[in-house]
Amino acid sequence: MRALAYGMSSPHVASRSPLRPWDVAHASWTLPLVAAGIAASLASGARPLGVEAQRSVAFALGPALLLVTLHARTAAYLHDEGLATTLPLPVPPRRRFAIAWRSHLVGLLWQAVCGAVAFAIAGSDAPARMVLVADWLALVLTCALVEPAGAAASALLGRRVPEDSVAGQLQRAAGGGWTLPEAVVHLWAPAMALATAAAVAMPLQLTIDRWADGRAPGRAHLVACTLALSIAAVLRVAAVPAYCRGMFDAVPWLRQAMRTLAGPPVPSPAPRWLAAIRDPGLRLTILQHQRLTPVPTLRLVALLGTAVILTVRTAAPGIAELGILVGLVALWLVPADALRRHGQAQRRLLSPLPLTDHRARAWACLLAPVVLAALPVAWRVVASRVVGGEA
Amino acid sequence: MSAPLQLRGVTKRYGARVILGGVELDVGDGELVVLRGPNGTGKSTLLGCICGQVVPDDGHIAIDGHDLRADPMGARRGLRALAQEVEVPPGITGREWLAFCADVFGATAPPPDDPQLGEVLDQLATTYSVGLRRRLAFLGLCVGNPRLFVLDEPFAGVDVDGRAAMRTRLAAALSSGAGVIVAAHDHELGELDAMSPRRVDVRSLGRDQS
Numbered sequence: 001m002r003a004l005a006y007g008m009s010s011p012h013v014a015s016r017s018p019l020r021p022w023d024v025a026h027a028s029w030t031l032p033l034v035a036a037g038i039a040a041s042l043a044s045g046a047r048p049l050g051v052e053a054q055r056s057v058a059f060a061l062g063p064a065l066l067l068v069t070l071h072a073r074t075a076a077y078l079h080d081e082g083l084a085t086t087l088p089l090p091v092p093p094r095r096r097f098a099i100a101w102r103s104h105l106v107g108l109l110w111q112a113v114c115g116a117v118a119f120a121i122a123g124s125d126a127p128a129r130m131v132l133v134a135d136w137l138a139l140v141l142t143c144a145l146v147e148p149a150g151a152a153a154s155a156l157l158g159r160r161v162p163e164d165s166v167a168g169q170l171q172r173a174a175g176g177g178w179t180l181p182e183a184v185v186h187l188w189a190p191a192m193a194l195a196t197a198a199a200v201a202m203p204l205q206l207t208i209d210r211w212a213d214g215r216a217p218g219r220a221h222l223v224a225c226t227l228a229l230s231i232a233a234v235l236r237v238a239a240v241p242a243y244c245r246g247m248f249d250a251v252p253w254l255r256q257a258m259r260t261l262a263g264p265p266v267p268s269p270a271p272r273w274l275a276a277i278r279d280p281g282l283r284l285t286i287l288q289h290q291r292l293t294p295v296p297t298l299r300l301v302a303l304l305g306t307a308v309i310l311t312v313r314t315a316a317p318g319i320a321e322l323g324i325l326v327g328l329v330a331l332w333l334v335p336a337d338a339l340r341r342h343g344q345a346q347r348r349l350l351s352p353l354p355l356t357d358h359r360a361r362a363w364a365c366l367l368a369p370v371v372l373a374a375l376p377v378a379w380r381v382v383a384s385r386v387v388g389g390e391a
Numbered sequence: 392m393s394a395p396l397q398l399r400g401v402t403k404r405y406g407a408r409v410i411l412g413g414v415e416l417d418v419g420d421g422e423l424v425v426l427r428g429p430n431g432t433g434k435s436t437l438l439g440c441i442c443g444q445v446v447p448d449d450g451h452i453a454i455d456g457h458d459l460r461a462d463p464m465g466a467r468r469g470l471r472a473l474a475q476e477v478e479v480p481p482g483i484t485g486r487e488w489l490a491f492c493a494d495v496f497g498a499t500a501p502p503p504d505d506p507q508l509g510e511v512l513d514q515l516a517t518t519y520s521v522g523l524r525r526r527l528a529f530l531g532l533c534v535g536n537p538r539l540f541v542l543d544e545p546f547a548g549v550d551v552d553g554r555a556a557m558r559t560r561l562a563a564a565l566s567s568g569a570g571v572i573v574a575a576h577d578h579e580l581g582e583l584d585a586m587s588p589r590r591v592d593v594r595s596l597g598r599d600q601s
Contacts (some may be wrong), residue, residue, distance in 0.1 A: 018480035018491045085478045088442040088541075089495050090467035160446065248463040252439075252446045256405075 019091060021076040021083075021103050029110065030334050034327030035068040036114035040320035043122030043132070051128055055209060058119055058132045062139045063198040065115050070147075070190050073107025076100035077151035077243070078158070078186070084255050093244035101148060108147075112140040121320050131212040138204040142197040145232035150193025152242035157185040158250030182250070183257030196235070200228045281350060281358040285339065286365060293335035300369055303328040307373035316384030317377060325377060329370050336366055393456025394419055395469070395539040395570025396441065401450035403436055410436045413450065414596040418539065418570035423561075423586050426574045428593035434543075434574040435475060437593060441541050441572065442472040455538040468496075469538030473545055475574075477528045479516035485527045486512045489534075496535035503530060505556045521548040526557065533560050540564060540571040546582050554582055562586060 039061045046057040076083070077100040116133045123129030160182055161167040171181035174188060203224035207217045217225075270287050277283040290296050306328055310317045317325070339346075343359075396418035403411040410433040418424050426434050439445035441452060443459055443466070451458060457465035479488060485508065493500035503509045508526050511519060516527060525548060532540065540561070546554050565571060565586060573583065580590075 018483050018488060020480070081478075082480055084444065085474070085480075087444050088467060088470055088472035090464055090470070091495055092464060160448075248443060249446055249460065252444050256445065 019082070019086060019096065019099050021080040021100070030327060030330040031069045031072065032065070032111045032114035034324060034331060035065050036118035037320055037323035037325075037327050039065055039115065040118035040121045041324060043119060044318075044320060047122070047124050051124070051131075054122070054124070054128065055132065055135065058122070058135060059205065062115070062136055062201075063194060065118075066111065066139070066143055066194055066197075067191065069107065069111055070194055073104050073111065074100075074147060074151055074190055076103035077148070078154055078247070078251055078254055084251055087248070087251055093247045094240060096247065097148075097240055097243050100151070104147065105144060108140060108144055112137065115140070118320070118323075127212065131209060134208045134212075135205045138208060139198060139201040142201040142204070142228070142232050143194065145236040146197035146200060147190070147193050148239040148243070149196070149235040150190040152239035152246075153189040153193070154185050155243045155246030155250040157189065157246070158182055158253055159246050160249065160253070180253060180257040182253035186254060186257075197232070200232050203228045279356065279358050279361070281355040282361050282365070285358065285362040288339055289336060289366070292338050296335075299328070299332050303332050303369055303373050307377050311376040311380045317381055322377070322381075325373065329373065332369060333366065392420065392568070393453070395422075395455055396572060397451075397453040398441070399451045399453075401437070401440055401447045401452060403433070403440060403445065403447045411440070411447070411596070416591070416596060418572050420568045420570065421565045423565060423571045423573065423583065423588040425580060425583060425588040425590050426572065426593050427577070427580075427590055432593050434593050437596075438472075438541050438543050438572070438574055441539075442470065442474075443467065469536070470541065471532035471537040471539065472541045473525070473529055473532060473543065475543040475547070477521075477524045479519070479524055479528070481515075481517055483516055484513050485516045485519070488516055488527060489531050492531035493534050498535035501530060501533055504559075505530070505553065507552065522550055522553055525549055526553045529557055529560070533564070537564055537569045540569060540573075542571065542573045544575060544579065545573060546575075546579050558582060558585070 039058075043054060043058050043061060046054045071079075077097070080100075083096065083100075115136050119132035119136050120129045123132050157167055157171065161171065163169075163172070168181070171184050174184045203221065207221045207225050210217050210221065271290065274283055274287055274290075277286065293299065303325075306325055310321055310325065394417055396416070398414050398416040401411055401414040402409070414437060416424070426437065428434050436445055440447045441454070441459075443463060446460075451460075452466075453459065454466040455469040457469075459466045483491070489500040489503075489512075503512060505526060508523060508530065511523065516524065519527065525545070529542075529545065545557060549557065561571060562585075573588070575583065580588075
């Protein structure tokens with residue numbers, strides 16, 4: 001590396017490269033928590049049905065968990081803002097792929113930890129827990145190998161191809177006409193990669209289950225495992241040249257599709273209840289929060305509704321249920337980070353205006369649902385401990 | 392040596408709207424071309440096509456003889472693009488950005504000839520003013536052997552000293568044979584007059600009125 005100008009060591013540059021993804025997707029940190037909490041709850045619910053049924057539930061939940069955060073952890077390949085901005089630079093696609101893969105693995109590792117904790121909580125005893133976690137980790141391993149192929153397919157098919165070619169017909173047929181043909185692949189390729197990873201993981205999971213049940217894996221199982229891992233490895237290796245071939249074209253097409261077709265430029269009207277807020281500064285901030293938060297009402301209802309359920313139901317909330325609540329609190333609060341990041345610029349903009357400082361009130365509005373949700377649940381947990389202790 | 396820029400039949404549509412209709416344009420060695428035209432006439436789209444950030448529906452773009460689509464890395468080695476809104480990566484100081492540019496373009500980072508920029512070089516680039524960010528980005532582009540500068544309103548928000556420093560570097564690049572294509576509004580043209588630019592109205596470059 002020649003970045004030794006100004007006496008700087010190259011590892012320093014490598015660790016803070018401008019090519020790192022610019023947009024840290026908060027969803028990649030919060031969603032795994034929420035999804036793992038729900039998975040733990042559902043898998044725990046299957047305990048009375050026996051080990052086999054619980055494994056089946058966990059088998060279905062694994063890909064669902066990974067699907068929730070699929071976009072967040074693979075965004076660095078083609079969707080990241082920094083990638084589009086640095087596109088005119090002569091940075092080899094292979095280097096961009098390597099950086100995106102590192103970001104992908106960090107997201108996947110976090111997802112793996114959350115999922116492993118969830119399945120460990122769900123298992124009825126130590127052996128059952130180990131099997132559920134091992135099955136899950138087998139799926140994570142195949143995802144690490146196969147998911148980059150989804151991004152590579154998106155890069156390869158996200159280019160302009162002749163209309164009469166098979167790829168061109170596929171672009172047109174799969175899009176339904178409502179987005180650019182070049183962008184259609186982004187709708188299905190990542191999920192297809194995840195489905196492939198789940199299929200490839202099956203022989204591994206089956207072999208683990210047999211071994212856990214005290215049955216030695218047969219030759220057919222070992223051959224199937226080897227074949228599955230070979231397919232995953234081949235897809236991983238093939239992903240790099242495919243990505244390199246398509247990346248420079250696919251990123252601009254994707255940007256164009258997102259800019260021109262991803263939602264209307266005219267936002268939905270402001271909620272009527274906002275008019276009841278007299279302070280214009282506070283009204284502006286809450287409107288911004290509404291616009292910057294996807295499905296804000298659903299988040300609020302999910303948070304408060306879950307708190308009500310956890311408070312009134314007979315059983316006291318366990319770790320999994322509290323995990324869900326913490327995740328829902330995070331889902332409610334995290335979008336406000338965008339406002340915080342732009343807070344300084346906004347304060348500069350608003351400071352000459354005849355406004356009172358509304359920041360404390362804005363935070364109070366945002367935190368009120370958290371307090372409303374947390375207090376009764378905390379009371380329920382404490383009460384159950386006290387009653388349990390007395391009993 | 393090939394011409395810094397050759398555009399042949401470059402067409403771009405957004406839906407039914409034709410923004411660029413078969414643009415033909417050459418930028419020669421040491422030539423400065425100023426693109427003019429009112430807002431929304433396709434200046435930024437054309438520059439986006441040249442920078443590889445917009446893919447044209449038709450036509451060919453060659454930078455220093457390298458086709459932008461067939462040989463994207465070869466074309467980008469000589470390309471130096473300054474966007475209208477300069478984005479700097481978060482968490483990176485100005486000095487680190489210059490080191491990164493030196494790494495990417497395979498050269499040594501130039502020492503900042505701009506005292507004001509030199510003072511803040513160890514601060515996070517995201518904390519810079521708009522003008523300083525632009526000066527930093529431009530300085531980063533001056534490393535290596537540029538063949539084509541693509542500049543979208545390069546002087547917007549830059550103060551007198553900064554504009555002078557940028558003009559000096561631009562003149563040096565022109566004299567070394569690089570081509571420059573600039574999108575600028577009338578009030579910015581005075582900055583470039585001393586470099587004898589060829590003025591081109593983007594509407595005259597081929598624009599289907601359908």
